[in-house]
Amino acid sequence: MQIAFEVCRALSVLAFLGYGIACLTTQHMVAEFERFGLSRFRRFVGALEFLGGLGLLAGYFHRPLLLLSSGGLTLLMLLGVWTRVRIRDSMLETLPAAAFLVLNGFVFWFAAT
Numbered sequence: 001m002q003i004a005f006e007v008c009r010a011l012s013v014l015a016f017l018g019y020g021i022a023c024l025t026t027q028h029m030v031a032e033f034e035r036f037g038l039s040r041f042r043r044f045v046g047a048l049e050f051l052g053g054l055g056l057l058a059g060y061f062h063r064p065l066l067l068l069s070s071g072g073l074t075l076l077m078l079l080g081v082w083t084r085v086r087i088r089d090s091m092l093e094t095l096p097a098a099a100f101l102v103l104n105g106f107v108f109w110f111a112a113t
Helices: 002-025 027-036 041-058 064-086 091-112
Strands: none
Touching: 002 027, 002 064, 002 091, 027 041, 027 064, 041 064, 064 091
């Protein structure tokens, strides 16, 4: 189970550092957030994603940061899934957010136990 936890944490770190940067810098994400009807939150969400990835890394040295970051990213992905459902995206388009919801939920649960 420890290996699954470390793999999930590593995947989440890489994904959220990358996705956070993309959210802050790319035109594609500008267009996506416009499509979501959430343009004004793009920079905030990008910053939360990037900081969440950093917090998962810092969690190697300070366990409370791991709990805060994984819990925050789980909540962020829950809102992401809700947004995708609200705008009637397909299951395929919703799947990445749902997968990261489960992945970060697992990291949070494992770190808390």
